[in-house]
Amino acid sequence: MITPGEYLDLLDARLPGLVVGAHVYGSRVLDDVVAGSDLDIVIELSSAASLPSVDGADVAVVLAGSLEKPVSDVTPLAGEITPVLWQQLRTVGHTVRGARPTCPGTAADVEAYCRANLVDYWQRLFDKVRTMPELPPEDILWIGLGPARLWHTIRTGEIVSKSRAGELAAARWPDLPLPDLVAVRRGGDVPLTSSHLKAAVELFDRILADVTT
Known part of the structure; x- marks a missing residue:
């Protein structure tokens, strides 16, 4: 697990003098590092360049100064940027190089992104998942915990880890094996079966109903 x-x-060895900012977010700042967790990091460069691909690093790259602008005004050099990322950076992100960014944005921006993502990405994915009798455990975890994060953020504005989102959804719907x-x-050594896949589908349906009523 790379630090x-x-x-x-x-990066400094490959691109000397170009990396002027580095900001960690995701599991490393949300107290949810588990086996296989990536290093989620935003890199600011003083001029455009290509970064080497590194296993275990999920990287968004922007030009210096981009993190002082609304996310809608920024075109990344690499990776994906979203209002949720901007909120993480301005609230819980950990700056390891450069100045702490302001990442301007509003709660409405974050909520709108989460609602759109539930429909544009997750609902389309679940339309396919419903026809599948089984999935690998890692995929069940992905579809079971991912929408719960959006659900919690839509309801409260808070961004939480996948594990915490699962705990919160379990408290809301205790009949599901979340x-x-x-x-x-x-x-933990718990076998994930088709019943957990069905529960993930049911959870998504309940989340969608909960945030659209």
Whole structure:
């Protein structure tokens, strides 16, 4: 599991003097690092350049100064940027190089993005998942916990980890076996079966109903 320092050392060796900002977000700042967790990081460059691909690093690249603008005004050099990312950076993100960014945005921006993502990405995905009798455990975790994060953010404005989102959804809908998903994400030895896949589908339907009523 690569550390921010190791990653920056690699970039500095390949692109000396170009990396002027580095900001960590995701599982490393949301207290949810598990086996296989990537390093989620935003890199600011003083001029456009291509970064080397590094296993275990999920990177968004922007020009210096971009993080002082609304996300809608920024075109990344690489990776994806969203209002949710901007909110993480301005609230819980950890700056390891450069100045802490302001990442201007509003709660309405974040909510609108989450609602659109539920429909444009997740609902289309679940339309396909409904026809599948089984999925690998890692895919069940992905579809079981991902929408729960959006659900919580839409309701409260808070951005939480996948594990925490699973806990919150389990408290809201205790009849579903969601604690099993959280346990497996955290390394527990719980077999995930077709019943968990069905529960993930049911959870998505309940989330969609909950945020559209």
